[in-house]
Amino acid sequence: EPEVTQTPSHQVTQMGQEVILRCVPISNHLYFYWYRQILGQKVEFLVSFYNNEISEKSEIFDDQFSVERPDGSNFTLKIRSTKLEDSAMYFCASSELLGRGGYTFGSGTRLTVV
Amino acid sequence: GDSVTQMEGPVTLSEEAFLTINCTYTATGYPSLFWYVQYPGEGLQLLLKATKADDKGSNKGFEATYRKETTSFHLEKGSVQVSDSAVYFCALSGIGNTPLVFGKGTRLSVIA
Numbered sequence: 001e002p003e004v005t006q007t008p009s010h011q012v013t014q015m016g017q018e019v020i021l022r023c024v025p026i027s028n029h030l031y032f033y034w035y036r037q038i039l040g041q042k043v044e045f046l047v048s049f050y051n052n053e054i055s056e057k058s059e060i061f062d063d064q065f066s067v068e069r070p071d072g073s074n075f076t077l078k079i080r081s082t083k084l085e086d087s088a089m090y091f092c093a094s095s096e097l098l099g100r101g102g103y104t105f106g107s108g109t110r111l112t113v114v
Numbered sequence: 115g116d117s118v119t120q121m122e123g124p125v126t127l128s129e130e131a132f133l134t135i136n137c138t139y140t141a142t143g144y145p146s147l148f149w150y151v152q153y154p155g156e157g158l159q160l161l162l163k164a165t166k167a168d169d170k171g172s173n174k175g176f177e178a179t180y181r182k183e184t185t186s187f188h189l190e191k192g193s194v195q196v197s198d199s200a201v202y203f204c205a206l207s208g209i210g211n212t213p214l215v216f217g218k219g220t221r222l223s224v225i226a
Binding site: 006033035041042043044045048056091093102103104105106107108 | 146148150156157158159160163203207212213214215216217218219
């Protein structure tokens with residue numbers, strides 16, 4: 001069964017450093033998403049991406065965050081200057097249809113900011 | 115905006131017990147409804163879905179029925195197993211191009 005692949009599975013970074021989280025969505029999917037889950041809390045939407053541009057973003061997705069699809073397969077989330085409160089599990093997802101068919105999620109990247 | 119409310123956990127059951135995890139939603143129109151499961155150390159997996167009123171989603175012995183009149187999508191399983199121990203998330207996708215919205219999750223522990 002096709003999978004969404006995320007790397008790395010765990011990243012530790014110092015406060016103020018830049019991090020890039022990587023995702024390879026399912027190849028025939030057109031819509032891509034980033035969500036995050038702070039430990040023990042709900043899964044929160046960050047951003048959706050379609051046709052090489054952001055289609056929607058949440059209040060969490062401020063100027064510190066950016067997304068990119070640098071080639072035909074990767075989808076990245078960059079955090080420019082990490083804060084302690086950015087520590088969370090970050091999930092990438094992709095879908096064929098926008099929303100109604102459900103998303104396929106990756107296994108997540110656990111980001112720890114120290 | 116759209117929102118999902120699900121019962122607080124944790125829920126602890128003995129093997130073969132009946133499971134219900136309540137989920138209600140607030141949304142405009144007719145959203146699609148989903149249950150996702152997160153096993154320990156893993157990502158979110160789609161468990162089942164329903165896209166219109168009175169639809170029943172089912173998978174791996176789990177069921178949920180889309181009830182428009184009560185705005186609910188409760189998850190049920192007749193006989194749980196230890197392997198069902200996980201966190202269960204109710205979610206909805208609203209009309210238009212709105213992203214998937216999740217409830218807070220309910221942790222289920224099944225003991226032998």
